[in-house]
Amino acid sequence: MRAGFSSWLIAGLFLLLLQSAYAQEFGRNKPHYQDFDFKVTRSPHFDLHHYLEDRQVVGRFLGAAEQWYAYEKIIFRDTFASPNPVILYADHADFQQTTAIMGSIGVGTGGVTEALKNRVVLPFMEVNSQTSHVLGHELVHAFQYRMLRNSKDTLSLSDIQNIPLWMVEGLAEYLSLGNVDPHTAMWMRDAVRENDFPTLEKLTKGYAYFPYRYGQAFWAFVAGVYGDTVVYPLFLKTAKSGYEEAIRTVTGLDQKTFSEVWKKNMVDYYGKFKPPLRDDKLAGRLLIPNVKTGDMNIAPVLSPNGNYVAFLSQKNFFSIDLFLADARTGKVLRTLATTAREGHIDDFSFIESAGTWSPNSGRFAFPVFSEGKTKLAIVDLADKDKTSLIAIPGVPYFSNPTWSPDGEKIVVSGMVGGQGDLFLFNLADKTVKQLTDDWYSDLQPKWSHDGSPLIFVSDRPAAGRRYAPKSLQVC
16 A cells, blocks of 8 residues: 555545535446345344345355454444444445445455445455455454444544554454464565564555554464453554554553564564575576566466466556466567456456466466456457457356366356356357355366366365365266
């Protein structure tokens, strides 16, 4: 985030205030392709605004919300006097059209909580645990905003400018993920390995350190030393007087000393996993260097013949685009697709998904956002002007397509009505067959070489493991 959190917050609050003054203008410039027939389902502490037909899906979501509420109310020493509004979308493509939030919603936004109305707005994610995490994260923000609005200590929403972004988002991550998280551990281990673990001052003033991950590590350390009962007084005191005074008052240490203790703890722990210098080198050959490009080169897919690699990149600086490179030399051959010049593509699904090659390496298929839903884009390498954009009937959102060995079918991880399943799409007659139908998350399908069993990842129980590969007979 390039702008400071204080200026971002003040601007955000200003825009939210403008919402009520200019209600007729709200959401006018955002692409809006569908009219959602919202209804309200109430639980003891939530008013859920949704358009889902499956009552079991709605019930499971509200059950999860109530569980998060029961946990977080203890941390924040607060209760909801009236049901808190939650706006739920069936998938991310629908969520991107929301008019409840001003501005565009990018593919990397999991959910949003308003400061003034306290509305939590989010979609179902592809994995059940992701949906639960985003819900728990956003409800932390709801409690944070309530603390500022309803405090008896003359606090107001504007006092959130006293709280660094890493404390705000880090607390939401800590309370929704816990004190042990592999993703955060990866960041911390890398920071220690690179001798670039920040002080609290650097974390507050700099822009190089991701506030979600470092903030979660901070709160995990604080709560590990003082217990979860420290969360409320430390956060409240920070809102009143800033984090430096809050740390001194709550822990008895000045922020510089506390920062050094935290850093030493991280270095001592993650330093154990630091490899010797002689082994600290790339395991393979750097194919595409990050020179004269943006920050991202992601989602590479090697063609079956081994000649090409398709990947998403910020090489054009202004957008994420799809490129084709020589798999032997890394030379970029051409741009396969771009949002800058192709008006029919709104965005690429570049975080949760990658594309798939046809068996003869002649075509490449990948999911894109277009006209309020996910569509399958297919590029013909023999004809750079031939790009097909196909909607899969009955599957408004999908990811991770995989092409069958016979070249006739594609399987995707799809979402319908908030439920993730596998769907088989016939390229010739455009028919769809649903392969799984349950509330478990089924994703990342891959064909076997003979085209019979299909391997996929699922959170259905398997030998005590949370996620495990499964096989499915398709033919």
